[in-house]
Amino acid sequence: PAVLAARDEAEAFAPSNIALCKYWGKRDAELNLPINASLSVSLAHLGSRTRLTPAGDDTDRVWLNGTEQAPDSAFSRKLLAFVELFRAGRALPVHVHTRNNIPTAAGLASSASGFAALTLALDQWLDLQLEPAVLSAFARMGSGSASRSLFEGFVQWDDGVRDDGMDSHGVRLAASWPALRIGLVKVATGEKAVDSRAGMKRTIETAHLYQSWPLQAAADLTRLHQAIDTKDFALLGQTAEQNALSMHATMIASWPPLLYWTPDSVAAMQQVWALRQQGLEVYFTMDAGPNLKLLFEADDQAQVEQAFPGIEVVAPFRA
């Protein structure tokens, strides 16, 4: 687009999201095109807010939670490379201010909400007025899971068939589930040794078990749609938990092995299973890290909070 100027200021928010059917593996690493479609739920008010202003000092600068980031840091370089996709060589130096209100204690990744908020802010700043699906496809190029953070509620990220990836973006599902709750259980914080990008690559390259993953994901996607359509919470929870454990099985079967769990992660899983044996409908999912995200319904919130002190509970569909 022939954009020559930028607005004085643009600001946008995007939510974080938790996948019930995970994204694990790329068919194109440059464009972040996935091997399998995934399905997530966005975390309402928890996410990233990004503000863009023209750089008065003619220098690109980046702040995260109020702290300026070194220009040569991985964070700044990845973010500014993404900005460059939109500027396309035009001289529009920018100051980027990003804030995450995701409790750092929850150990949630912020790249999904961060790239989604940045995409929305860039669209405003450059007055591009791109369609949501196009914005989602752009956000995907920053970080795959960001394609899902463009939307609220349940979101499916389609794998797509095109080489340019323009059919691989998030699509919001019409369904709502007001009683659904997500509990963030902190097991450990701190940087992970192997990030998702490197982890997926290693799994694909070294784990034969990965061959079964696309089949698992496809079957789980069908089951999740059925669960959402019929409001079958047990089916939703079972499917999400089995999907997460299947993804982790492929990681563990990689070489060198990728085990994101700590003994405390396993203890928390066993506690979830024990609670289910006692009749409490609670399930978990896990991403490329040691923390658990619990799935349950509003009626069981008090019991879940009692079993997991310090849990942060999100109501994704509550206004």
Ligand code: 2P0
């Ligand atoms: C997911 N994860 O579906 C899966 C489950 C982690 C485990 O999406 O390389 O940060 O930037 O496309 O999006 C995290 O991967 O990876 C992720 P890139 P991303 O939520």
